[in-house]
Amino acid sequence: MSDYTMTIDGKAEAAKGTFGVINPATEDVFARPPECTREQLDAAMESAQSAYKAWSKDEAKRRQTLLDIAAAIQARGQEIAPLLTQEQGKPVDKAMQEVFGAAIWFQYTSSLQIPIETIQDDATRRIEIRRRPLGVVAAITPWNFPLMLAVWKIAPALLAGNTVVIKPSPYTPLTTLKLGEILRSVVPPGVVNVVSGGNELGGWMTSHPIPRKISFTGSVATGKKVNVSAAPDLKRVTLELGGNDAAILLADIDVKATAQKVFWGAFENSGQICSAIKRVYVPEKLYGSVVEELAAIAKTVKVGNGLEAGVQLGPLNNKMQFDRVTELVDDARKHGARVVTGGKRIGPKGYFYEPTIVADISDGTRLVDEEQFGPALPVIPYRTVEDAVERANATHYGLSGSVWSADPEKAAEVARQLECGSAWVNQHLAIAPNLPFGGAKWSGIGVENGPWGLLGFTEIQVVNVAKA
Numbered sequence: 001m002s003d004y005t006m007t008i009d010g011k012a013e014a015a016k017g018t019f020g021v022i023n024p025a026t027e028d029v030f031a032r033p034p035e036c037t038r039e040q041l042d043a044a045m046e047s048a049q050s051a052y053k054a055w056s057k058d059e060a061k062r063r064q065t066l067l068d069i070a071a072a073i074q075a076r077g078q079e080i081a082p083l084l085t086q087e088q089g090k091p092v093d094k095a096m097q098e099v100f101g102a103a104i105w106f107q108y109t110s111s112l113q114i115p116i117e118t119i120q121d122d123a124t125r126r127i128e129i130r131r132r133p134l135g136v137v138a139a140i141t142p143w144n145f146p147l148m149l150a151v152w153k154i155a156p157a158l159l160a161g162n163t164v165v166i167k168p169s170p171y172t173p174l175t176t177l178k179l180g181e182i183l184r185s186v187v188p189p190g191v192v193n194v195v196s197g198g199n200e201l202g203g204w205m206t207s208h209p210i211p212r213k214i215s216f217t218g219s220v221a222t223g224k225k226v227n228v229s230a231a232p233d234l235k236r237v238t239l240e241l242g243g244n245d246a247a248i249l250l251a252d253i254d255v256k257a258t259a260q261k262v263f264w265g266a267f268e269n270s271g272q273i274c275s276a277i278k279r280v281y282v283p284e285k286l287y288g289s290v291v292e293e294l295a296a297i298a299k300t301v302k303v304g305n306g307l308e309a310g311v312q313l314g315p316l317n318n319k320m321q322f323d324r325v326t327e328l329v330d331d332a333r334k335h336g337a338r339v340v341t342g343g344k345r346i347g348p349k350g351y352f353y354e355p356t357i358v359a360d361i362s363d364g365t366r367l368v369d370e371e372q373f374g375p376a377l378p379v380i381p382y383r384t385v386e387d388a389v390e391r392a393n394a395t396h397y398g399l400s401g402s403v404w405s406a407d408p409e410k411a412a413e414v415a416r417q418l419e420c421g422s423a424w425v426n427q428h429l430a431i432a433p434n435l436p437f438g439g440a441k442w443s444g445i446g447v448e449n450g451p452w453g454l455l456g457f458t459e460i461q462v463v464n465v466a467k468a
């Protein structure tokens, strides 16, 4: 039960206190990782600070280390994936994709250049625009893609020359602790420290005097607290927060083919993706057939324990999230919406919820207006495309969105009007290591991934050399 340790200064670190991690498929506590104390957090921060000097100096070594980390993750993939399934709930083949995706992210990031721009170089003067690392990065992650979202922070932070203290969600700490354990033999002591604990530990990190940057992924409500907590020391922040992505279907779509893609854009990872489709706008004349098609797909999906073969969707990750989805669907029902399929829990144990399609619903209902983050999709009729765009934009969220049409250029015209960080055409969740990902409005500050994400772990330095 207690063979999980934190990684502080390159060494395994237990703690007096522990906390329980629940397998969402069984509701059993199956592991008890350490509850980091304030003194242990101080030790992790101090270790990261003392490792920074040497680490920030040798770019070639950092590049090679990222490749070594990728290889180490690949070598341990078979061991990490079932652990991810047990702590998070996702089917083991998807867990495997996350693990190997994490390795690919490290490989890709190792190839990025840290730009040096020479904007003048003549007899009188040389002016270089350089990028310096920031120092210690405090990274905080959520429970839906615990490993991948940790890597989105660790890989660019390290390449840029920073050192890291990372805290995973208390619901899914195990794969990140395991990553720390793997890294002990790959990175120098102090370069990556992994601590585990509850929300309070997150607060200690964001207000700690050592970090110069907070890289946070989680909910809007917590993101706002993080921003406030980081402000007194003028720490840099990147916030990747929640979304309420709209998919707008245009009148010329192939209903069957589009419904299939829209369904998986909404239900992948049991809907627990920041940039999953969370509401679908459908032209009135196609409304009945789209609702029917989505419901037909929902009925075929195999939901179950992610360790079992053939399971397509696992449980919700935790009781709070399960209760939230239940509450939002019940609220929609109470306000006259039609639950076409699904709408209740599956079985007596585990946080399993039926893939749910809700029709005859509109904006102003909580299931449409709020982020459900679960397997329940509201389908909303619209009259004009202008109206659909206006409703899609009438929210504080602005993470991503998509427009679907037989004519991709026509759809792109509409997609450009969406107030969000990623506007997709005839696809959703098109996330890749070389593309910036981030939110508009309350969905975040800054971006992750690609050269743009890397620059977020640096600050500009102008070196201006007067020669004569």
Ligand code: NAD
Residues within 6 Å of the ligand: 140, 141, 142, 143, 144, 145, 149, 167, 168, 169, 170, 197, 198, 199, 200, 201, 202, 203, 204, 206, 217, 218, 219, 220, 221, 222, 223, 225, 226, 239, 240, 241, 242, 243, 273, 274, 275, 371, 373, 399, 439, 443, 444
């Ligand atoms: P959450 O905000 O509850 O928790 C996220 C992390 O913050 C956890 O590690 C938690 O322990 C920590 N935390 C909690 N309170 C804190 C505080 N006061 N100070 C510092 N840290 C604190 O989010 P969650 O429920 O774990 O994740 C779901 C949310 O994350 C959804 O809203 C989802 O959309 C969002 N998300 C966004 C992205 C993105 O890239 N934009 C990706 C995945 C998830």
